[in-house]
Amino acid sequence: MRLLGILIAFALAASAASNNTVLIRGADVYPVVSAPVKAASILVVDGKIAEIGLKVIAPKGVRVVDGRGLRVYPGMIDSGTELGLSEIEMIRETVDTGELGEFMPQLRALASVNSDSEHFAVVRLAGITTVVTLPAGDGGGGGGGGRPAAARQYISGQAALIHTFGWTWEDMTFSSPAAVYVRFPALGPPSERGGAIPENIAGLAGMTGTATLTQMMRTYQQEVTKLTEFFEEARRYQKAKAANLPGLVRDLKYESMLPVLEGKLPVAVAAATPRAIHDAIRFAGQQNVKIVIMQPREFGSAAAELKAKNIPVILGRVLALPRGQDEPYDQAFTLPAEVYKAGIKFAFGTFENQFVRNLPYQAATAVAFGLPPDEALKAITINPAQIWGAGDQLGSIEQGKSADLMVTTGDPLEIQTQMKHVFIRGREIELSSKQTRLYDRYLNRQ
C-alpha cells in the first residue's frame, strides 16, 4: 500500500501538469462490479484509476473535482454503432459503412473513422465513452440517392472498439480489430436475414409454391457452402504459412482471418431468429471460431444453446416493434429480461448513430419489463467490455483501469439525469457539442 502511495507520488511529480490526472472528491461511486460507496473519492493518475476510497489524499497540485451530491459511474459502452463512419444517414457521400465485395475481412472500420464527426461530441455528452463501430451498414444514401441494393456480402470487415474522444482515429483506438463482421446466410430476403419464413409456417410451403421455398433452401445451402469454403481456404493458407511453404504469396484477406482462426478474435454475426442463431452457432462450432451473436429478436430453443456454449449476445434496440402482428406488444421490451434469465452474457447496442445517446434509456425500458437494474447497468458497462476483450481495462471503476468515467446527478438510466463531468482516459471532456452551441446561440438571439 505504501509502495503504491510512493508510486502515485512519483507519477504525479511527472504529470502534475498533465490534464489526465484528477481527483474526484466526495461522490457516490458506483463501480458496477461491487457495491456502491457513498461519499468516496477517486484519484486518477495519467488516465488510469489509481485509488478509490473514503479518504484519498489529494496529491499536491492535482486538480480536484467536487463530487459532493453527485454519482460516478464507469463510462458507458455501446456495442453496435456506425460512429465515425456515417455522418448523415441519407447522404451517400457521408456514409462509409457498406463496402462492395463478397469476402472483405481485410477492411478496417478504424481507419475510416472521422474523429471530428459531430456525433462523437453528442454521445460523449451523454456519458458514452467507448463504442464498437461496425463496417456493416448497407452503404446509406436512402431516398433515391443511394446505389441499388448491394450484392450478397458474406464478410463485411473489421469492427473497431474506439473511445469517443481523440484527435485522430489512432488516438481514439482501444482495439482494432475487435471482431470480424460476418453476414451469415439465412432463409429469407436480405432485408430481413433469417426472418422471412417462421419455422412453424415452413411446412406450409405448398401454400406459397414449393419452388420458391426449394429455391430459397438451395440458395441458402449454396451460400453456407461458399462461406465454409472461404473459411477452409483461409485455414489452408494458415497451414501453408505455418509450414513456411515456399512461394506462398501474402494474401490480405486470409491474413485478416488468421486471428479468427486462432480463436483470438470473434466473428460478430447478426442473427434474428432461433433458426438463424442456431445455424450461426453450428457454423462457428464447425469452424472452431469464437462468435458473438448480434441483434437477435427472438431466442426460443437457441437460448439454451447460447448458455451451454457460453456465447455472448449483443441486443439491438429495446424500443422496437414486435416481429409479427400477433406477437405481444412488449416482445422487444421483455427480451433482455428473457436473455438474463437464460443466463446468457449480453450487452446492448443501439445500431443507429442518431440514437446512440439513448443507450441507457433502452436499458431502462428493459428494467421496466423485468430486467434487474444492476444487470441493465452491467449490460452497458462491464459486460460489453468483457465481450469485446477489454474487461481488464474498461467497464468498471477499479484500480488500474482506464479512467473512463461519468459524473451524474443521479441514475444514468433515467432520462432526467444530467451529466456533470465526463472523463475519457482521465481527460475531462468539454461538455459541448454542435447542438449545445446552437442552443446557446439561438436562445440568446437578439
Place this chain on the structure above:
Amino acid sequence: MRQSWILALAALAPLNAQPIVIQNATIMTVTSGTLQGSVVIKDGKIADVGEKVMMPQHATIIDAGGQYVIPGIIDCHSHIAVDGNVNEGTVAVSSMVNIKDVINPEDIAIYRALAGGVTTANILHGSANPIGGQTIVLKMRWGKDAQGLIFEGALPGIKFALGENPKRPGNPPGGRFSAQTMPARYPATRMGVEDTIREALNEAKAYKAEWDEYGAKVARGEHAIPPRKDLKLEPLKEVLEGKRYVHAHCYREDEILMLLRVADDYGFKIRTLQHALEAYKVAREIGASGTGVSTFSDWWAFKIEAYDAIPFNAAIMQKNGIVVSLNSDDEELIRHLNTEAAKAMKYGGVSETEALAMVTINPAKQLGIDSRVGSIEVGKDADLAIYDRDPLSDYAKVQKVLIDGQVYFDRDSDVGARPAKALEKQKLIDNEKKSQPKPPAGGRPVE
C-alpha cells in the same frame, strides 16, 4: 339462476353506463396541478377529481394505489391506421384526397399505441406533396370500425410539406436530365415548393370569390347559378376561411419563415409546423404568428435538413410562449411519448407539468380539441392513462388506458390472455398443416 340472468344482462349493457372511480392514485391533471386522490367517471366523462370525491353508487372501483393517472396521450403526427400507402405523390397538390377514406381500424398499431398510453392521434397524409391530403383525428378505440375511431367534432386538417420530401419527385433517381424511367414532377426546389403552394392558394382564392359572390347574390334574393364544385380547391377554400387546419411538414428555418409569410399574404394561419427541427432559429417569428409547433424530441442527422436539429427545440419553443407538442411520426415511437416528454426536461429544463403538457394538452390545443381532452378536468372525456410509476420516468409502464370511460387496454388482461392465445395460434397452425398437401419430392423438407 335468476341472478346469473341479471349478471348476463348487466354485462350486455354498455360499460360506461356504470360509473368508474379510480382511487388512491397520484393524479397529474396537467392543467391544475398534481394531487393524491380519485377520478370519478360518469357516462364517459370526468365527473369529479379531487383528494376527496363523492362516491357514486354501484361504481366500478379501479384501485390505483401507488400508480399515476395522466390524461390520455395525444400524438399530433401519426400515420397509423391508414390502409396502404400514405402518399399520393403523382400530383404536387393532392388536397382532394382524404385520410378519412382509408382508415384501417384493424391496424395492430392502434392497439400498440394504446398500450403506450395514447388515446388520440392526428393521422396525416405523407409529405410527398407541397399540398397533401386531408387529415383526420382518431381516438384509439380499438375494436370499433373506421367510423367509430373518428374523433367526432374535431376540425378537419390538411397536410402541407416543405423541403426535401416534396422536392424528391422532382429529382428522380439518376438525375432529372439523364435517361430514366420516372419523369420529374414539379417542383424540384424549395423555390418551386413555395410557388406550388402560392399557385394553389391563388386558385383557391379565386374559387372562394366565386362562391362568395354566389352567396351574396342568393342572400340578396337574386337568382344565381352556383359555381362548379372543385374537389381540389374546396379544402383550400376552407383553409382560407379558417375552417380547416394546416399542419405543415417542415425542417429548415428558411422554409418555415416562407410558409408563415405565404399564409400572411393569403390571410390565414398555419395551425402547426410539423417536425420544424429548426424552429428554434425562428422562434420569434413563429411566436408572433401564433403558430404551434409539433416536433421530435431528439431525432437528428438522418438527412441533411435534420443536421442542425437540437434536442432543445421544444424547450426553446416553450420559453417563447409557443404551443409546442412532441410527436412520434412512427408506430414504435408512439408507444413511449411519455419519455419523449421527459427529454424536454433533460434538454432545456422545462418543468414536469410543462413536459407532460407537450404530449397532452398542447397537442389537444393544436388540434382544437382541448375543450374535450388533454387534461384531467371535470366535464372532459374520460381519456386516461394509468402508469405504475411517474410516467416521466423511463422505468414506468402503462397499466390501463381508458377512452370515453371505457377500458381499452389493461396490461394484466393482455399478459393473462397470452397462454390461451398461443394455444389458439398453435391449433390454427396445426390445422393448416394437416390440410396442406405434402410438398412434392425434390423440395427438401425444412428441418
